[in-house]
Amino acid sequence: MSGVDRGVTGRQPQAVRSALAVLEEVARAGAGVNAKEVAEALGLPPATTYRLLNLLVGEEYLVRLPDLHGFALGAKVAGLAGGFTPARVPTAARQVLGELRGRVRAGVHLVLVVGASLRCADVDPDLPLASTALVEGHLHASALGHLVLAEADDWRAVVHHPDRLPALTPATPTRAAEVDACLARVRAVGWAGQVGQLHEGVGCLAVPVRGASGLLVAAVAVSSARGVVPTEYLDAARDCAGALAPLLD
Template identity: 45%
Template sequence: MSAVTEPRAVRRPPVASAPPAAVGEVRARQPKAIHSALTVLEEVARLGAGVTAQEISQSLGLPRATTYRLINLLVQDEYLVRMPDLTGFALGRKVVELAHLVAPSPPPQAVRDVIADLRSRIRGGIHLVRYEGDRILIVDADPDFPLSDESRISRDLTASAMGRLLLAERAGGASPSGYASQTGELTPGYGCLALPIRAADGRLVGALCLSAPAERIASPGTLLRQLDEGALHLAPLIA
């Protein structure tokens, strides 16, 4: 009898495993996803804090599933944040940090002269801001009385007088007092107030702000007149 031999094992070529994706590798379809994410960021900036995912989806014509996926990624990486009441979204810390890397142009000399005069006559921090949509742009922060939390001021409109002034305007008009204020929100024992700066057509374009001890903010007295005069002088210079 002939010996029974075992069948020879067939050697198969090893299956090459896919190389791990290199950090920063851009796949064929990634540019479109990146563009979509940037478009979502731009839409949140345009529509303002509190915009919902559904509103973003409808405005951009993106599928809802795609919109939610992009928003979740942007929230995860802190480019967007959920509003405290969970009703919508706002620009996040990373966007604020990127914006601050771009040095703003210094204000014109005429603006600096008005601010310098106010600082020479008023004890406290005198700050000038502009509004672009729902964003606060710090034009001139008082170097002797620095803003306590510039990042939070820029992203949380409820935390500062300058943000509350903008929110009141968006809600249908300035407060009855004609200015906005807050005490203890950013720094215990201190506060700030903000007076509107308006263009000739009445649009709110900026604010003149004072940061000082809480008791002075609660009873500003003649400070309001000085700040109001300053805001009137600044209006034609920055509008």
């Protein structure tokens, strides 16, 4: 009979369990894991694994990496995590961000730093980030991530599978020497910048927000689709970070 909810019946519970197992395996293995590796780890038939991966991509729980060589967690997973741990940004801090947004012709974003993790806390509503999940999940490929990795004694201990960094674009640093060079520049100048490493044609600069103890607690990012690092806004971003520091410490 149509219109009657019969609940979860037949083979559906196993299908749900298999889909969740695939999602958990991608989270465990890290970005760049491929269908064959997921199938082998779970003991699932390859055809079933491909079908479940495609389903999870279609529902935005996973994303297929641009090089088509693997998968990563998607926006909906980040949204679920965010629902349990909402980012709290003081009203005064939002006002500071609003002032900078009114002065620049680029996206202005606040990202909180918790340990070695990023949390996009206040994304520019007019010029938003293309994917907060990619920003939070691929520290090797963004200016914000480079700030975090530059704080670590050994960045290889921070990222998942440092020997298999996914190429999100042709410009993404995927070799250890390339990441080392990016982090050396950050340590030398005190801020991070990149073009096309996370999204082709998008440039970004990131300025640290430090607490009274010097600990990195957040970062202000300025992003532009002009294909260059928007360094003309560096001083303004630094002023913004300075104003935010006592509000976020």
